[in-house]
Amino acid sequence: MRRPGKMAKSLGALAFWLGVWALLAWIVDRELLLPRPVTVARRLAALVVTAPFWRVTAVSLGRILLGAVLGAAGGVLTAAGTSRYRFLDAVLSPLLSVIRSTPVASFILLVLIWVGRDILPCVIVFLMVLPVVWGNVSTGVAATDRQLLEMARVYRFGRWQTVRRVYAPSVGPYLLSACHTSLGLAWKAGVAAEVLTVPALSVGRQLFEAKLYMDTAGLFGWTAVVVLCSLVLEKLFTALIRRLGRRRMLGGTEI
């Protein structure tokens, strides 16, 4: 549980930046350029009571999470393959390095040629998450204690039991760290893809339309939704890790 002191510090920081925002908005004095916090709060309050808001947010969230889960699973499988077979590593490593260093905007425009706009954000998130998870899991596999693997061989643990008893707890912290990093990345890349491709039900479309109709308060409001979703996901993920860590399923390591 968060300590009261830490909570007060966070709230204090939040109040400080809201104050800075309010001051700047007061100086600028043009809602179209920089709306006041209270205007954005009113706009957000008006949004959240509508059914489309929840539908749009849920569809975007589902799409991005699906891409992230598939990317994480793909990253783990790829890492397992490249760690086990050198030729696979030689073949896939350059490709994965290219994916990792290609700008997300290039990917969005390229992938749009091949897939429909409704699933494009999911594909983009998959492509963003996979190399991160692959890289971290490969490092975890390489860092697994050789002496424990020898012990597993002598006592004939078998392949599955060696994975379960030795590799999984060793690699767990690396995987969690990758997932933690990927979560923020996935959300940002997914919404960016939605903004560029404007699928029917998406937060990205709402951001795009708010910008198109110069609804600056709406733009801020939807951005706040993106930030809140990202924070909630991160908190849920951290809670899940703590729970798993308590059960010592992940080597007892916290991220």
Next chain:
Amino acid sequence: MIAFERVCLAYGEKTVLRDMDLSVPAGAHIALTGPSGCGKTTVLALTAGLLRPTAGAVRVDARRIAYAFQEARLLPWRTAAENVNAVLGDSAATMDRARSWLEAVGLADAAELLPRELSGGMRQRVNLARALAYEGDLLLLDEPLKELDPDRRDSVLALLREHSAGRTLLLATHDPSEIDALAAVYVYRDGAFRQA
């Protein structure tokens, strides 16, 4: 049971074993002794199949090999009891057996502790309990009493003597008391292990 035929082993340019012959009949108890770095642990690792000779052949006729490593090599995320139970099938049904082995090495109260909560000597006893619990027909012991307190050594030595009976035993040690209690001796002399 164990046969080394002109076995050579080198790490890069460093030769550890050169043309080593060793024959250990089933049920025999053999101790390898000699200065640090002469290849005692290497012989055990070759026997366990963890290393391959650079030249020559190693033949081991054993159904199950139990190995008490020089370093305890415990799974850090599992308790002492779970570490022993891991070689017994890892089921709830075998947990009592795992605990009784820990009790035999004087660690009944430490069964639920993680390796990081144990002293070096306690970890070594879990390592021994795991090797004995596995009930291998070939028992490899690498400096088994090295980190044990003097008052604990005799009881563990007695336990080892009791449970190595009827099994083939290969022991790497510096300690004369272990040799006297457990095994016939091969000493490292003039670049090779020779029967004393």
